[in-house]
Amino acid sequence: MKRILVTGGAGFIGSAFVRYQLRTYPDVHIVNLDKMTYAGNLDNLRDLDPNRHTFIRGDIADAAIVSSAMEGCDAVVNFAAETHVDRSILGATEFLRTNVDGVYNIVETAKKLGVQRVLLVSTDEVYGSIEEGSFKETDPLNPRNPYSAAKAGGELLGRSYFTTFGLPVIVTRGSNTYGPYQYPEKVLPLFVTNAIDSEPLPLYRGGEHNVRDWLYVDDHCSGIDTALRKGAPGEIYNVAGGNERENMTLTNKILELTGRDESLITLVADRPGHDRRYSIDPGKLKALGWAPAMPWDNGMELTVRWYQENEWWWRKIKSGEFKEYYLKQYGNR
Ligand code: NAD
Ligand code: TYD
Numbered sequence: 001m002k003r004i005l006v007t008g009g010a011g012f013i014g015s016a017f018v019r020y021q022l023r024t025y026p027d028v029h030i031v032n033l034d035k036m037t038y039a040g041n042l043d044n045l046r047d048l049d050p051n052r053h054t055f056i057r058g059d060i061a062d063a064a065i066v067s068s069a070m071e072g073c074d075a076v077v078n079f080a081a082e083t084h085v086d087r088s089i090l091g092a093t094e095f096l097r098t099n100v101d102g103v104y105n106i107v108e109t110a111k112k113l114g115v116q117r118v119l120l121v122s123t124d125e126v127y128g129s130i131e132e133g134s135f136k137e138t139d140p141l142n143p144r145n146p147y148s149a150a151k152a153g154g155e156l157l158g159r160s161y162f163t164t165f166g167l168p169v170i171v172t173r174g175s176n177t178y179g180p181y182q183y184p185e186k187v188l189p190l191f192v193t194n195a196i197d198s199e200p201l202p203l204y205r206g207g208e209h210n211v212r213d214w215l216y217v218d219d220h221c222s223g224i225d226t227a228l229r230k231g232a233p234g235e236i237y238n239v240a241g242g243n244e245r246e247n248m249t250l251t252n253k254i255l256e257l258t259g260r261d262e263s264l265i266t267l268v269a270d271r272p273g274h275d276r277r278y279s280i281d282p283g284k285l286k287a288l289g290w291a292p293a294m295p296w297d298n299g300m301e302l303t304v305r306w307y308q309e310n311e312w313w314w315r316k317i318k319s320g321e322f323k324e325y326y327l328k329q330y331g332n333r
Pocket of ligand 1 (some may be wrong): 083
């Protein structure tokens, strides 16, 4: 694989994946197509070698631009998505446009151009909530919020291109990801940056004991890379961190690492349809040689320190568009 199209490569995981490819494979060239929504950020891509990374601003729902970006690529890895559950509850139009129509454009264009590998980055949320045990790739889907429903739609459409047209589509379903450069609407960077400023941490009441499985961002990238290079066309691979934690445990860890106390915890009205527990079994990907490398304690320390040392990155985000969203989301609670 010499030339890879990465879509959504200016976001949190996509930009980490671009850096991962460039440092792991000296011969690879990345074409990075990103619409630059509120979540896209060129600060995430600073210092990349322009001879090995081409950035194009554009929408995956725009067939012409997808076609010109994909021309000459051996593979495409799609990260581009509307990604926040809470925003999908406020309105889902963009979620359908990007997470379904956008994916349709990608597979349709890949079919026309004969691309060798199409990897669709999906989420453990497509399975829905599970009380005990862990989902396997063969389990039925039960997405329960507009974000995960749209992701499931895009993924199913993509996989239909494997069965119908033989397009070599691979799907990965990752668990909750954390690390540097995550947009501060998601719980971890929101709580860390609020704690740094001694601002309240809006923990969903009733969801304090909900469980997420935390996956360090570079481990998610190596998992996607393993599926891309060693996975079989038409297959699905779960990518899990193996670090299931209750939201309250995560919150306490953040308070400990930022030197703040519990008085910052503010219980707010619960998220409608709040999934209680996500859990997936990554055994199939592990059989290809992948394993997560980052222990949770180290990953948390490293991540919190990164937000402490990189206020330049998140302060301008939190004072911009984000402020308006935050008021809409939490202002009345
Ligand atoms: P993010 O919100 O940080 O970044 C999304 C990126 O996609 C942004 O750069 C944005 O500008 C771009 N984008 C959005 N709409 C676009 C469009 N129509 N055309 C082109 N670019 C567009 O998201 P993230 O957390 O990095 O997630 C990346 C992918 O991983 C998503 O597909 C998401 O569903 C999946 N995922 C995320 C997690 C997680 O915990 N963050 C877990 C599992 C799977
Ligand atoms: P989030 O980061 O939005 O990811 P997802 O919903 O995709 O798992 O939320 C993670 C967990 O944290 C989820 O159980 C909801 C909870 N949460 C809060 O309690 N307060 C918040 O402000 C946010 C954003 C999330």
